[in-house]
Amino acid sequence: MVKVRRKNSRFYLREISGMATERYNPRASEPRWQKAWEEARLFETPNDDGRPTYYVLEMFPYPSGRIHIGHTRNYTMGDVVARYKRAKGFNVLHPMGWDAFGMPAENAAMQNKVHPKEWTYQNIAAMRAGLKMMGLSLDWSREFATCDVDYYHRQQMLFLDFHEKGLVTRKTSKVNWDPVDQTVLANEQVIDGRGWRSGAEVESRELAQWFFKITDYSEDLLKALDGLDEWPEKVRLMQRNWIGRSEGLSIRWALVEETAPESVRELETYTTRPDTIFGASFMAIAADHPLAKKAAEGNPELAAFIEECRRIGTSAAALETAEKKGFDTDIKVRHPFDPEWTLSVYVANFVLMEYGTGAIFGCPSGDQRDLDFANKYGLPVIPVVMPEGADAATFQITEESYSDDGVMLNSRFLDGMTNDAAFKEVAKRLEKETLDGRPVAERKVNFRLRDWGVSRQRYWGCPIPMIHCEACGVVPVPKEDLPVQLPDDIDFDRPGNPLDRHPSWRHVKCPECGADARRETDTMDTFVDSSWYFARFTSPHADAPTDREAANRWLPVDQYIGGIEHAILHLLYSRFFVRAMRAAGHLDLDEPFKGLFTQGMVVHETYRAADGRWLAPVEVRLEGTGEERRAIEIATGEEVTIGSLEKMSKSKKNTVSPEEITESFGADTARWFMLSDSPPDRDVEWTDEGAAGAHRFVQRVWRLVAEAAPAVTDASPRAAKSGEAVAISKPAHKALKVVGEDIERLAFNRAIARVHELVNELQAPFSGLDKADGSARAAAREAVEILIHLVAPFMPHLAEECWARIGGHSLVAAGAWPDYDADLIVDNDIVLPVQINGKKRGDLTIARDADQAAVEKAVLGLDFVQKALNGAPPRKVIVVPQRIVNVVA
């Protein structure tokens, strides 16, 4: 055994009867190449550069403390794209930052007496180190955290600009108030009517809050979805539903004077089905409708009912089981087409004040809720729409309403019309009628989308740059006084917002009158921070929020990658933000993200002991396979239950840490494994076997290259177009073509399969390389170079090591993607499958350019075809050029 020390390499060669190669050692190799890239400043992106731009971005992480395996899958995908596009000649922007404001930092402060700032920046440092181990080609010179004063300073500028443009308002609204933590809770943080953290029963409070007027763009946000053709259809659909556009009619109903409260003369409803107006049998208004409040003034029973609705009102679980309930106010309205026809007004628990006008007319035959309600209170059910072909004389509605399209009945002048025509007819007639000098009805478009409330009663967020003055009202902080900086000296001894009880922070002079005034102590929703960070990355050190030119050059983000959980809020808010920023002159852009990709999660089995404890994978030993497969707790020797695949989470302990994997197998193995097998938009199951398999492949590539090295190091690359070496050049060029296409489509799993195939195909022709002639060596050299480039986006460290091994002095990460030779992609002879009656019975090898007649003739001459035809002529022969032949016997 001879040990050979190589120049520029810390690895050894070992010689045992021929040549075997020392295993590739990622632990030594990876940090070295990371350092080489950093020293060459390869991934620092200049803003001014002649090359075409490409902006690839992964949703930035919240600095919770450790990188999660899910992060690494996400960032690896982006990195493959970034490295590929760079090799294709693009000036690639691939930045990273931190979504650093938010509750967990404050929770940590309360529990562990750590300052949120300190906690956050420590976490960032730890996670930055974790990310750097992954060998991601990120431009770290553009890094920022949203809690950097530099960043939130600019966010405050944006807030003031939006305010100036009329896109910010202050209004009171109902919020979920946690009386123990003394803070507003998001709907997601209310579980069964209780605060998720405190467990206290959540109260509904009216609070003055700051809002972004996202509804100003409802129509545009909806319409522009059609243009986002590089977004998943699912996400576009979710946004469409969320915005929830509907076209209908608002109708004003006159109250019967003697039943109405003083000074109220009408009730306005909204409906998308004005065609059903003759099926109306009652009116229903929300519990917090002004008319309900008025009616309750002299009616304690009604007041109690309203109070009950309010209490049950909010939680989703309550709604599911809540029975339709109503209370007759004794107020009556007149039907707009028949003043003699009066209907009772009920306060109903299923009508929402937030949508439409907070009042409806109930048409039991056409709406299941209305039908349930009518059946409960014995109200009339008049069918007004029936399916086409049904008999008007016998058509009835009893337990199930009919809400589809159809033909009108029991509707006077509408009878016999389609419901569409009836809609138009009712609208036309009522638009002409007047009540108190105004039209009775108006066509109206309604949206489900609400304005975005951004006030949070918390410390660790971007302060809202506003001042409250007794004399002048709400006054914006003058821009020259920005930033409004968070004070560092705070305490979390008591619940509530520490900014509120800080001894001095909130006291300021009014910028207008100079009198004593009060700072706004609410901070912004952290979704604001993440709504424009992608724009800030284009000029992270600019004085203004953006450098408009740089923003316009880079944006929109060409490929955005992140989790489906952000399908609505984050993506919708960002879409609003670019519109608002455009209005304020910060960029000229229609949409923030041209391409969107939602990646799947990394999941792992769960293990649970008999006593209910969750066990981590490292605490468990697995035995057997298939039915016999069992998990044993190492510490106790007891068998534990193997549970379902779930997203890795701390609570179920089914986590695998990226650091551990990197330390044992290296980053390349982790990167390769996470993108192999499962398509990137689906979940991938982390298994030790899978990771080991990926590592085997790392070693296999290394071995193939290292063993070819002596024969190819001094050769210059050249494809073979004839002779035996074609067996080397053809697969290499075919793989080159298809892997590139797969990466463009983000089909990483398929690209990886193609690389596997190439390595399999090169194995045999490479075995005799040491005896091969010059042209074979040249072809092998070229194939190795191609292989290295194909592997490089996925396993960049291995690629560099291989490159150096065949004598390369440059960095692969800075190299160009090779071009394939079209001649080597096509074969002269092709193998056509031959079917008889649609079933494959054999093959035909024939010249690629053979015409149909030649193919048919050759097919009919085949033994098995003649046998099948048994002397008779075929009924039909179908030749699909270069695909298949089907003989119909």
Place this chain on the structure above:
RNA sequence: GCGGACGUGGCGGAACUGGUAGACGCAAGGGACUUAAAAUCCCUCGGGCUUUGCCCGUGCGGGUUCGAUCCCCGCCGUCCGCACCA
């Protein structure tokens, strides 16, 4: 309830625009090398049968087609989103 997606070997998945079903990997079984282990290499790997070959097979039942994992109709199942939105 409304909307959407999906269903292929033991497993993850591949199969372009209707044209060879099961690429590639994992697991499993057998063998080679080794004192042994690891590593590596070779073979088998959807089911069945009367095994030079034939039949069945992409959730189930139909249909269109020379030909269907792919298109159409009807079921079944799983997952996701929204949910009293008038």
